[in-house]
Amino acid sequence: MAKYTVELTTAENLALSHVAASPADWIDNVVHERARVAINDIVNLAVKNYLDAGISIPATREEIVQDAF
Numbered sequence: 001m002a003k004y005t006v007e008l009t010t011a012e013n014l015a016l017s018h019v020a021a022s023p024a025d026w027i028d029n030v031v032h033e034r035a036r037v038a039i040n041d042i043v044n045l046a047v048k049n050y051l052d053a054g055i056s057i058p059a060t061r062e063e064i065v066q067d068a069f
Contacts, residue, residue, distance in 0.1 A: 004031075042068050 006027055008016065013023060020026035043061050046068045050057045058064045 039065055 008023070016023040016026065039061055043064050046064050047057055049055075058067050
């Protein structure tokens with residue numbers, strides 16, 4: 001599992017606190033949502049390629065993403 005750290009300036013943190021109850025939760029949610037959208041895109045493309053090539057499709061979305069790379 002990958003771990004990332006984000007550093008905000010005081011002004012950035014205050015600004016983000018203005019629009020989100022918890023900047024940390026907001027950052028976590030936005031990253032996970034973007035990853036979910038990317039996974040859907042990859043799965044859609046990969047499934048099309050598997051079907052076009054007559055290849056068995058892996059059982060899970062995670063396996064499909066890992067196989068795509």
